[in-house]
Amino acid sequence: MPTFTQDAIATKKKKQIELVGVDLYIITDKGIPQFADGEFGPFKCEFISNRGTKVWPGFVSPDLLMVNWYRCRFMATKPIKDHEVADFLVQLSKKWEWSAAQKLWNYDGEAGYSKAY
Amino acid sequence: MATHVVTMIPGEGTGPEICEAVRMVIDASGVDIKWEYEDIGLDCLEKHGTLLPEKTIQSIAKNKVALKGPTTTPIGTGHKSANVTLRKVFDLYANVRPVRLIPALKRPWDKLDIINFRENTEDSYAAIEHMVSDEVAQCLKVITWPGSYRIADFALKWARDNGRKKVYCVHKANIMKMTDGLFLEAFREAAKKYPDIETGDIIVDNCSMQLVRNPGQFDCLVLPNLYGDILTDLCAGLMGGLGFAPGANVGDNCAIFEAVHGSAPKYAGQKKVNPSAVLISGIMMLRWLGEKEAADRIEKAMYAVLEEGKTVTYDVGGTAKTDEYAKAIIDKMRKTAN
Numbered sequence: 001m002p003t004f005t006q007d008a009i010a011t012k013k014k015k016q017i018e019l020v021g022v023d024l025y026i027i028t029d030k031g032i033p034q035f036a037d038g039e040f041g042p043f044k045c046e047f048i049s050n051r052g053t054k055v056w057p058g059f060v061s062p063d064l065l066m067v068n069w070y071r072c073r074f075m076a077t078k079p080i081k082d083h084e085v086a087d088f089l090v091q092l093s094k095k096w097e098w099s100a101a102q103k104l105w106n107y108d109g110e111a112g113y114s115k116a117y
Numbered sequence: 118m119a120t121h122v123v124t125m126i127p128g129e130g131t132g133p134e135i136c137e138a139v140r141m142v143i144d145a146s147g148v149d150i151k152w153e154y155e156d157i158g159l160d161c162l163e164k165h166g167t168l169l170p171e172k173t174i175q176s177i178a179k180n181k182v183a184l185k186g187p188t189t190t191p192i193g194t195g196h197k198s199a200n201v202t203l204r205k206v207f208d209l210y211a212n213v214r215p216v217r218l219i220p221a222l223k224r225p226w227d228k229l230d231i232i233n234f235r236e237n238t239e240d241s242y243a244a245i246e247h248m249v250s251d252e253v254a255q256c257l258k259v260i261t262w263p264g265s266y267r268i269a270d271f272a273l274k275w276a277r278d279n280g281r282k283k284v285y286c287v288h289k290a291n292i293m294k295m296t297d298g299l300f301l302e303a304f305r306e307a308a309k310k311y312p313d314i315e316t317g318d319i320i321v322d323n324c325s326m327q328l329v330r331n332p333g334q335f336d337c338l339v340l341p342n343l344y345g346d347i348l349t350d351l352c353a354g355l356m357g358g359l360g361f362a363p364g365a366n367v368g369d370n371c372a373i374f375e376a377v378h379g380s381a382p383k384y385a386g387q388k389k390v391n392p393s394a395v396l397i398s399g400i401m402m403l404r405w406l407g408e409k410e411a412a413d414r415i416e417k418a419m420y421a422v423l424e425e426g427k428t429v430t431y432d433v434g435g436t437a438k439t440d441e442y443a444k445a446i447i448d449k450m451r452k453t454a455n
Contacts, residue, residue: 012252014251017251023247051238051243051264052238052239052242052245053205053206053208053238061208063368063370063371064208065210065238065261065263067263067264071245102249104247107248112247113246114245114246115244117202117205117244
């Protein structure tokens with residue numbers, strides 16, 4: 001008789017995975033990071049959030065508490081491979097200090113990442 | 118010109134009928150308020166393509182105070198909660214949730230008078246979630262020093278200003294040593310400014326158990342977002358349910374007062390839902406606006422109507438409609454005044 005663990009493993013479903021971007025966590029005391037159009041090839045900054053609140057583009061309350069840690073979402077403007085993410089990080093490291101990068105994938109065509117408020 | 122201008126957001130489901138009843142009571146108290154009605158929620162999504170229209174945001178930004186009815190948050194869709202968005206946009210970092218015994222509600226406690234201060238903007242509510250493989254979901258729990266310090270400072274100051282004696286920090290720093298550890302450290306730092314207030318800390322699981330065994334031992338609690346979300350509802354249960362649980366979301370320059378219950382869409386239009394939670398939130402708002410006398414008058418009349426039990430809603434054993442209950446409170450206020 002299968003165990004609960006074996007039953008659970010048997011329910012796993014493989015999904016079609018597509019790499020579509022990167023969330024990059026930048027540390028800076030100089031305010032909201034700014035990136036030039038085309039600065040990072042196929043990676044275009046879609047939004048920046050701080051403590052989960054979107055701070056670019058659009059309205060930012062002057063009262064908003066911000067810390068020196070920004071989530072910058074870079075979406076690919078064309079189909080990309082892993083090595084392009086590595087190249088992107090090398091380029092970005094020349095200007096910015098970052099704490100972590102999280103690849104963004106679609107699973108069976110659905111986003112596997114949350115939006116920012 | 119009115120003394121106060123307040124943004125009124127009736128919300129959805131039973132929200133409009135509840136808010137209308139509450140407006141009637143507040144207006145009858147003699148306070149001079151001009152109400153600016155604005156929309157929010159699923160109806161707005163159909164009408165304006167957004168749960169939270171810009172016009173609503175601008176009204177709150179201008180008036181700096183709002184009274185809000187319940188809204189519906191779509192589950193499992195791509196839409197963000199309008200409530201959470203409001204908190205983020207205005208950085209309403211303090212969710213203030215008082216619970217106390219209401220004389221007419223028979224509860225098994227000798228004493229229940231707790232003010233919960235829930236951090237409202239970070240923790241695992243920072244909306245940073247990823248499917249990091251097709252088998253694994255991950256949510257970042259974001260705790261920051263300034264975010265933790267200011268909620269602690271806010272709670273301690275509120276306690277001092279309102280004659281409270283004891284403020285405890287609720288955490289799980291024995292396991293989450295970095296995140297909850299930082300929250301606790303910031304609380305301890307802020308507490309140094311308030312030597313006249315007794316401060317301490319309690320682990321969240323023990324706090325839960327103590328709350329249901331002996332809630333009278335607690336005075337003020339400061340909690341990170343997730344524990345606060347859960348324990349404030351637990352405290353509402355101690356009080357008698359969400360029907361009487363008020364709340365306020367407060368930032369440095371703006372405050373939104375609201376009930377914490379849902380919009381109960383199945384009862385919409387029937388005028389049978391108890392408006393007390395929004396009314397008590399309105400009472401909190403009046404005190405916030407400096408209208409203490411009117412707040413006390415409404416509260417006293419509401420308690421008296423509940424105590425009599427003749428004109429109360431179905432959830433507390435009566436048959437009165439929402440507006441009939443409100444009119445009974447207004448009559449009681451007028452009789453007391455005469």
